[in-house]
Amino acid sequence: MLLKIEDLHVAINGKEIIRGLNLEVQAGETHAVMGPNGTGKSTLALAIAGKEGYEVTKGRILYKGKDMVDMPPEERAREGVFLGFQYPVEIPGVSVTNFMRTALNEIREYRKLPPLTASEFLARLEEKKELVEIHSKLTNRSVNEGFSGGEKKRNEIFQMAMLEPTLSVLDETDSGLDIDALKVVANGVNALKRDDNAFVVITHYQRLLDYIIPDFVHVLFDGRIVLSGGKELAVELENKGYDWIRKEQA
């Protein structure tokens, strides 16, 4: 089991947002987590990544059998967890290239691998840029600074490609994307799919799932997964909306 979340409770400033969530993800799978706004989708993503202030009050997040709850975010990343941010942060003065080089080398050091040589690094950079159709100048610019919405999201997928994580959580990567950008992002994800990695795609709309075909779809409501099914569930949600779930839960 790659990821096993057991009875997870997460509170922000003392307010409980995730309230007893269970989720199991095997290597090779793609899971979609859907649900109306404000039900805890982003909280789940940020709790998996280990953001400060997202307090796990109960339960476990087992990654490859190890509980990550007390791990700092960098250690989770080095273990192979990746979060694609819904709102990527602008970091003036730090170039994408320098950022990725620093990150990769720290991850490699953790895994007792030698640092990449400059030419190895550049070769990987060029390869992955192509994957997400990033034009060459973007990586010389400061991280996300002045990037368009589409460029920011593509940059997330690019970073994912560079770091080659085992578990990728993509938090509303489709929000704010036009259809062309959406396709680029989805193609990137599909190209990175392997038997030994997995994706958790968080989305509000079914649209993204036309391009990234999930093995499982989960509906998150009020801090819990209330419904799980195959990819057809996403279509049903698109047609019927979320109200019927709300009614059922009430």
Added chain:
Amino acid sequence: MMNKSTILKDRLEHLFVENRQKITQHDLPSVTRRRDKAMKFFAEKGFPHKKLESWRNTDLEPAFEREYATLFEPGHGDISIDNVFKCNIHELETDQISLLNGWYIDRKHPLREYGNGMIAGSLAEAMKKYPDIVEAHYGRHASTDKDGFHALNMAMAQDGFFIYVPDNTHVDKPLQMVSIINRDKGLFIQTRNLVVLGKNSSLTMVHCDDSTNQEAMFKNSVTEIFADEGAKLEHYKLQNLNNQSTLINTTWFRQMKGSSMKSTAITLNGGLIRNYTHSILDGAGASAEVFGLYLMDRTQHVDNQVFIDHASPDCYSNELFKGILDEEASAVFNGHILVRKDAQKTNAFQNSRNILMTDTAKSHAMPFLEIYADDVKCSHGATAGQLDPEAMFYLRSRGICEANARLLLLYAFAGEIVREIGIEALRTRVNDMIRMRLKGELHICETCALHCEGPNKDILFEIDMSKI
């Protein structure tokens, strides 16, 4: 009981009377008159103190606690700068002029005329050789009736740098001005510099203030810079002084029509440093850019004061000061923009931003706009805070440890000023020095050729960036 600053003041007053002969021996008559007048002001007002508005947040008392000697003659014979200090900015090709303990170092050749017409060397010598140039500018751009330090400098300074660039002369090679303090006992030094740029001339100056040992020193330096019509000046100040040092560094600019200056102060280390920059934009279309970057820790203190006097229309000024303050370090920024009644179409901006690494680090910012014209664009802003936690999380979520994430952000923060450095070799070197400073690997002996036993290596900002 008398406080230490009064004791020092009385002693300096006494020394002035006692050594008047020596102090005034190379003077032009007008300079002597200015000295006497300034000494009168100093005797009356003394050193500034915390009750004065512009000194409210800068405490000089610890500096006055230390013992200082005063030199009225050069303390050295015929030595070369290479014996004392070696600039290690590789690939930076400069012409170099140097002061040792406030005196022009090269006693045999105190003044040099360069092939392009530039004259550079000792100010004391220039009074003898070029009295007309000195007479036209010395003491005419600086004020001596507002601050005790300015008056004291006028009264007692005997030497310093003199630089003259004739009309229409472009000096390609940067001129490096190195001020070294090296004495086995604390010194109180007054230096005076005069820079005169002719019409449509251009010059780049790199002014390095370095300590080469850990002795206390108190340096009160005043520089007057006259930029005639269309002149262009790039001015870099690199300050890397020991923790016992006090530097009061005042620069007066007078800028004529269409002239431009860009002044960047990089403060890497120092006990107490105050940079006062005053520019009068005295002709239409003049522009002044004043930038500063400081990295302070322990109980170090840096104080940047900028006064831009928009006295003519269509002028531009921009101030940006950025600082990283760790431990109990403190910083002051006072920016005053005066837009006079006729200075229409003025563009004037100022901004000060600080990152406080600890709860005990302090920054004080006092932006001040005084505007009498009605068609102007002015803005000011000041921030002080921690590193952005969202940015920290973003970097860490990619596998970068907290310490390196912090270092990346600090380095990037400083980069905004470093990018403004127009000389590539200098920019590279400053980047290196900042990296070393942030990692705690830079100390003042870095550049010293004396190889004395040296102080214990200073460990600051305990961050390991070897992997970056």
